[in-house]
Amino acid sequence: MSIQVTRTSVHADRDWHDFYKKVTSESKRHAREIPFASMRHAFVSFACLGYAHGQYVEIDRGRRQELFIAPSFEQEHVPILVALAYSRLVSTGMPHEEAIQVVSNSNGFVPIVEGWAQGGAQIFKAALESGSPLATDVLMELVMPEVKRAI
Amino acid sequence: MIDRRGLLRAFSGVKDENLRALMARLVQVYREHEESAHAPLAHYRAAIESYADQYGDTLDPSYEEPLPTGPESLANGESGSGARRPFITLESLTVENFGSYCGQTTISLAPVGNRNVTVVVGSNGDGKSTLFMALNWALFGNDYIDELQAGQQRELADLVNRAAALAAGEQNCPVEVSVELAFSVEGVKYFVTRAFQATVTPRGEELSISVQLRPTKLRRLDASGNLADLLEGALVSLLSQLPARVRDFYLFDGEKINRFVAPGAQRAVRSAIRRVVGIEALETTAEHLRRVSAHFRSEARRLASGDLARIQDSLARRTDELARTQQDIERLKGESLGHRSRVEEIDAFLSSTKDTRPLQQRRKELEDLLKRYEEEEESLVFTLRELACHASTLFASEAVGRLIEELDRRREAGVIPGPISEQLIKDLLDLGECICGTPVGPEAEARRRLEARLDMLAEQSRQSEFQLGLFYQLGSSSRWVVDKAAQLDRGRKELSRIREHLRDARNMLKEVSEQLEGIEVVDRSGWEAERREREQALIRCEAKILSANERIEELKREIERLKVEEQREMQGQMEAAVAATRANWAEAAELNIRNVFAAYAAQARAEIERETTRLWKAMLPNVEAYRVSVSDDFELSAIDELGRPAMQELAMGQQQCLGLAFIMSVAQVAETKPPLVIDMPFGRLGSDTASSVAAKLPQLTEQLILFVLPGTEWNSSIQEAIGPALARQYSIKYDYEAHCTRVAS
Numbered sequence: 001m002s003i004q005v006t007r008t009s010v011h012a013d014r015d016w017h018d019f020y021k022k023v024t025s026e027s028k029r030h031a032r033e034i035p036f037a038s039m040r041h042a043f044v045s046f047a048c049l050g051y052a053h054g055q056y057v058e059i060d061r062g063r064r065q066e067l068f069i070a071p072s073f074e075q076e077h078v079p080i081l082v083a084l085a086y087s088r089l090v091s092t093g094m095p096h097e098e099a100i101q102v103v104s105n106s107n108g109f110v111p112i113v114e115g116w117a118q119g120g121a122q123i124f125k126a127a128l129e130s131g132s133p134l135a136t137d138v139l140m141e142l143v144m145p146e147v148k149r150a151i
Numbered sequence: 152m153i154d155r156r157g158l159l160r161a162f163s164g165v166k167d168e169n170l171r172a173l174m175a176r177l178v179q180v181y182r183e184h185e186e187s188a189h190a191p192l193a194h195y196r197a198a199i200e201s202y203a204d205q206y207g208d209t210l211d212p213s214y215e216e217p218l219p220t221g222p223e224s225l226a227n228g229e230s231g232s233g234a235r236r237p238f239i240t241l242e243s244l245t246v247e248n249f250g251s252y253c254g255q256t257t258i259s260l261a262p263v264g265n266r267n268v269t270v271v272v273g274s275n276g277d278g279k280s281t282l283f284m285a286l287n288w289a290l291f292g293n294d295y296i297d298e299l300q301a302g303q304q305r306e307l308a309d310l311v312n313r314a315a316a317l318a319a320g321e322q323n324c325p326v327e328v329s330v331e332l333a334f335s336v337e338g339v340k341y342f343v344t345r346a347f348q349a350t351v352t353p354r355g356e357e358l359s360i361s362v363q364l365r366p367t368k369l370r371r372l373d374a375s376g377n378l379a380d381l382l383e384g385a386l387v388s389l390l391s392q393l394p395a396r397v398r399d400f401y402l403f404d405g406e407k408i409n410r411f412v413a414p415g416a417q418r419a420v421r422s423a424i425r426r427v428v429g430i431e432a433l434e435t436t437a438e439h440l441r442r443v444s445a446h447f448r449s450e451a452r453r454l455a456s457g458d459l460a461r462i463q464d465s466l467a468r469r470t471d472e473l474a475r476t477q478q479d480i481e482r483l484k485g486e487s488l489g490h491r492s493r494v495e496e497i498d499a500f501l502s503s504t505k506d507t508r509p510l511q512q513r514r515k516e517l518e519d520l521l522k523r524y525e526e527e528e529e530s531l532v533f534t535l536r537e538l539a540c541h542a543s544t545l546f547a548s549e550a551v552g553r554l555i556e557e558l559d560r561r562r563e564a565g566v567i568p569g570p571i572s573e574q575l576i577k578d579l580l581d582l583g584e585c586i587c588g589t590p591v592g593p594e595a596e597a598r599r600r601l602e603a604r605l606d607m608l609a610e611q612s613r614q615s616e617f618q619l620g621l622f623y624q625l626g627s628s629s630r631w632v633v634d635k636a637a638q639l640d641r642g643r644k645e646l647s648r649i650r651e652h653l654r655d656a657r658n659m660l661k662e663v664s665e666q667l668e669g670i671e672v673v674d675r676s677g678w679e680a681e682r683r684e685r686e687q688a689l690i691r692c693e694a695k696i697l698s699a700n701e702r703i704e705e706l707k708r709e710i711e712r713l714k715v716e717e718q719r720e721m722q723g724q725m726e727a728a729v730a731a732t733r734a735n736w737a738e739a740a741e742l743n744i745r746n747v748f749a750a751y752a753a754q755a756r757a758e759i760e761r762e763t764t765r766l767w768k769a770m771l772p773n774v775e776a777y778r779v780s781v782s783d784d785f786e787l788s789a790i791d792e793l794g795r796p797a798m799q800e801l802a803m804g805q806q807q808c809l810g811l812a813f814i815m816s817v818a819q820v821a822e823t824k825p826p827l828v829i830d831m832p833f834g835r836l837g838s839d840t841a842s843s844v845a846a847k848l849p850q851l852t853e854q855l856i857l858f859v860l861p862g863t864e865w866n867s868s869i870q871e872a873i874g875p876a877l878a879r880q881y882s883i884k885y886d887y888e889a890h891c892t893r894v895a896s
Contacts, residue, residue, distance in 0.1 A: 002617075002620050002624070003620075003621065028530070028533045031529060031533040032529065032532050035536055035540075036536070036540060037537055037540070041540040044540065044543070044544060045539075045540050045543035045544075047547075048543050048544045048545070048546035048547040049543060049546050051547050051549075052546035052547070052549075076541070076628045076632070077628070078624075078628075079621060079625045079627075079628045080544045080547050080550075080628055080632070082621065083547060083550040083553075083554045083625060084547050084550050086550070087549075087550035087553065087554070096557060100617065100618055100621075101614065104617050136535070136536050136539070139536070139539045139540075139543070140539045140639070140643065143539050143542045143543050143545070144640075144643065146542065146543075146546060146548070146636070147542050147545065147636040147639055148640070149545075150542075150632075150633050150636045151637045151640055
């Protein structure tokens, strides 16, 4: 039985919607200055970054704005997002079985991951402000230490 | 060498006394110097010019004279030999509302006793060049205005004084603008006045000015002190006392001095020498003789009959062809000179400008390379951006790892994938009997218990399956992410390499661009193409000249042969014989006149070369090692001790002095010494050189008018050098508030 991904909306704080737009473009010409090809890519990276920095920022439900819907996640990213959500749940004391139950579908894991992504977006914004004007380089600089460790 | 008999015979029957006298004078000159290899050709020239000035254009060649009266009688004739050009003296210049001069301003220019120099001192913009323009306009009228318009894009309306124009605009009345030059020729005083009326219409802050030219006035002051009006045409005649196109050679606005030493100056040098020789006069005379011979040739043909007529026809055709071919050669020589001058100009230009093509080519290559690297970088970054996003999930490694660990622990403990009994119960229910033999059919109590157990296990199984699936998906995703990370790592190395190339290429491009900066980029290909075309045209011209010369030799032989036949046939056809003889003599005379010119031109060139060298060295002690050469191609050049061309080695001041020396020597050889007007004569000279030149200049001409800058061109050493010859000095200063030049003497 696989993770159930339905048409769950993926959100960010509405004040951060413009930031998502700013860091997103499919254009090849702007690949150096704009680090993400799509909002889902930005969301996944931010979520992982937020997790790595332990920065979880819960989004006020009244201030949410949709970025995209869950089926657009790449297949390989979904279990990772589930792991992030699971980690958040168990860290609050929820038992394993219950946590697994919650993250088994997108309605369960997406709202939790949104908090990590919100935290990660703030970190990335700060990195952009103090780093190279070539934003993609900033992303790569952030990622490369992890890459070196992994390979 | 002059063929005396040919000259005598040619004109023995000519009615025109002046022509007869001319030829008699030529013969006399020839006789006087028969013993020497080189007759004083200036005498020939003077005689010919005197004749041509008076009759060259007007003679009717329809002579009807009786038989020749004998050549020797002509030898006693007198001519206007020793004709000397009368001197022109510029007396004064008056300008009214002209250029920077508001109202009426007069400056005297006439020499005072032996003091022949007038100096006008003023800074740039003070009005020196305005006076220079006024002189030119007074002397050359609309021709000069046309030249001004073509060269400096200045209209007459631009020459209206601003203060006068503003006042006229306010008062709604026209402005009278005029220039009057007083000059004397052989002691007789003349006034030439050029004027126009300007109507001024204010248009906002601008003034719109329309002009209406006034008729030119030329007046002569007679012995009783009365002014008599002359027709404007008389001015041309008066000015003809000066060398032809006097402004080209005796009014210099600074840069013109240098044109004789500039590359490709052969035309200007040739033109100057030809004018010294009096080529126009000589050509007019020769042309006249050609017409005379053609007339007699035609007469001879009309009168001849039989074989003589046939011979005359042949002779006429060949002499016509000979004349045409000679004209062609002259034309081709002119064309050759033009091409040669242009080739030199192009060579000088190309050697004075840097060939930027290799640098431009390098810049283009680097730009292309840079573009390629930029495209590669862009493409790679596009790929790496996505890989970086995938690799960023490594930040979640800990969470992923912990979950995998938890799931793995549960899997190993058998918690997942959960109990296998679910399938066993299903199988038992399907069979309707337990393995122990207890029936579990539809009605059996055991079946109800088994079915309740099955429901509970199903829920546990879904969760267990999910966890197992998650376990495998996490493992698969982790491997996928590591793979992407490895790709990112490789890509980053490639990106570093490309960026290093980009940096190098940008640095190199910057260096090349800096080298190109400040260099005038010229289309050398265009110049080189023109040079090739000119060289080919030159070769074609020279080939045509060679071929034409061969044809001339051939025609001359044929003509000689025909003339022998003609002599034989002329017996018994007296009238035709007389006409033919006259034609032959006229042809011989024409040939001799041309020979006179050629010899004189060669002599003039040698004299100019010698005199230029002398004057140049007198001006500059530091050019002792050089000599001046005027080549057969009329190229003025400096030659060093080893006989090598050295013009390029000369400093700007040395070159300018050479140009000045050439001008002076032309004037001296021409025996004219006309007024010499020079705008900024010492601009390019060092102070010592300027003093040396300043001391020499007044001795070279009868009247010298200089427009100089204060300080650099009019310092104490120059003033001291010119001092003994200084007749008048004016200081001019432009008053910007009053829009007017003030003159102080």
